[in-house]
Amino acid sequence: MKRRTLLAQTGLGATALTAAATVKVAAQAPVSSPSQPAIRWRMATAFPKSLDIMFSTIESLCQQVSDMTGGKFVITPYPVGDIAPAAKVLDTVTEGTTECGCTISLYYTDRIPALGFTGGIPFGLNAQQQNAWLFYGGGLEATQKIYRTLGLINYPAGNIGGQMGGWFRREIETVDDLKGLKIRIAGLGGSLLKRLGAEVQILGPDEILPALVAEKIEAVEFLGPYDDEKLGLHKATRYYYSPSWWEPGASNELLINLNQWQTLPQDYQTILQLAATEAHHKLLARYTAANSAALERLLANGVQLKTFSPEFVQATYQAAVAMYEELASQDPQFREVYQPWKAFRSKIHKWNRVNEMGFATFAFNAGN
Template structure:
């Protein structure tokens, strides 16, 4: 099949899947589905049967996060007439939620859906693939990854693990976490135990917080048992599903540590290299569709969920300027400290920082000026 015909089929199939196939998330979770009659797909006669497993970092209860992993699998199945089938597994079913990279690297599974900042202990520069404090919003993150050289940098990092990665979901700007008491000043953070991963966790630690990285299915039990005093997860929709409001009633914003959080598809290089070229292109296209779809679904769901939460006993709070200013300073100091001792981090950070200056200058003109006026009276 010629490349132009293939890509036309991929795009057409992706659009039909997004707009015409009204499937439930439970169907996405079991995506061994052959293409519908008339669905653009590759020629079955020339293509091999391949079966993969996908580990994820998400419990099934998180319908958008786990559903996005399932969507990738479902699209791949449809666009290959069921000849390339990937089955997604929830956190803990095959590997623990925070060990997806290890599962892919070791060959336990062929691919995974996760967030790169869970693995900063392996390489701190991986955080840029997900989100970093006072970094990019979703639009800027996608611009950096797809058009600003970011994905190439991330794929170079992952080459050391025998993995290739693609953006495969974005939560948008996240919330600032659940607390059992008001956090009005830096003094209130001292000694607090909080679930928060990535470089955001390291910034919080510099502000006096005792931080832990926990998978999604571990957050509620830790908060309920008193193992932690506070927790951040994603935003109103997924936070509501985890039930965090039942234990901590103070809900803070903004989530300055994750202004545009990218989830990713991690694929074993060994498994990737065995795929026919058509299957590689289809998998990449499915990840891109999922990346756009997840953001749209979160943006649609979060406002409604926040309204429901506020009808209960949830108290919405904004971080004080004192905390935000201190956190921003600690973030830039942290990046400089890591860069001095880690050449790989320095290379990624300098490229990222240069791109950040460029895109912020543009967005001050075209985005921020509009938002200041249009949203002022909402």
């Protein structure tokens, strides 16, 4: 009787974050499994708690692992800075200071450009295409080969989806407007803008608004409406450009020390991997919902939405292709991922033009 009452209470009225929370209450208590090993891991992350969607999705990943092992396998996530700065999370895991980390590869593309293929690259794949490439197009295998040279194994752990092109103090008409522009942007998007004459800086979330206010930077590529609004970027800039050419399907990943990974029982490995996969997709769904609402608020607050001109997009696309071809000619590791990726992209674009574009062009504009 008590169980039924709980189910009714939690299932019908509550606005639980996920349906899991809705129904879990009604279950039997987990059975203690004394023969499963108790494992405690630490996870360094590249994200502050203020990026609450990002950080709480990572917390939820860790919670799922604990839930699925009856509390035996516990991973504690630490915000950026507690163990390492964002740009050092990878190193922390390589060195074994922490058993695992959650970060975005954009912080490491200066050292290893090929890592951009997991985090997101200019004019790369959108979220849905990226998943097809990672899981069924050879992408995860190709990137795991690279990470293995660093003593790591990687799993996708949070697709951020298509975001915004950034905040600009003045209008951007042509690529010439990028010359001398002081802009905050990470990853190969940053490398691209550097080639086009911009003065690129990488700043952590908390440093961005003060730098804008002090006019140390004039433009910011960060995330999407939800996080950008929290950072208050609309208070210090005027123009909000779309879309994000710089990383159309940006994505976080779980990095695990390979030696530590190999000590895990098979069931724990599968559990950790599936929790990461769920976080990967969950983050996109959360951001899609949250950004929809935040964009509406920002526009109501007077933010001016702008679209990069066709001329600008064409010129940055050509520059991106030139950069990739140059990297591929110089860097065998980059080439090995880039060549098959390019062939996959061409094929998937043809299919998505047929099944997705025609529908979206009509339906996204109908009846709203």
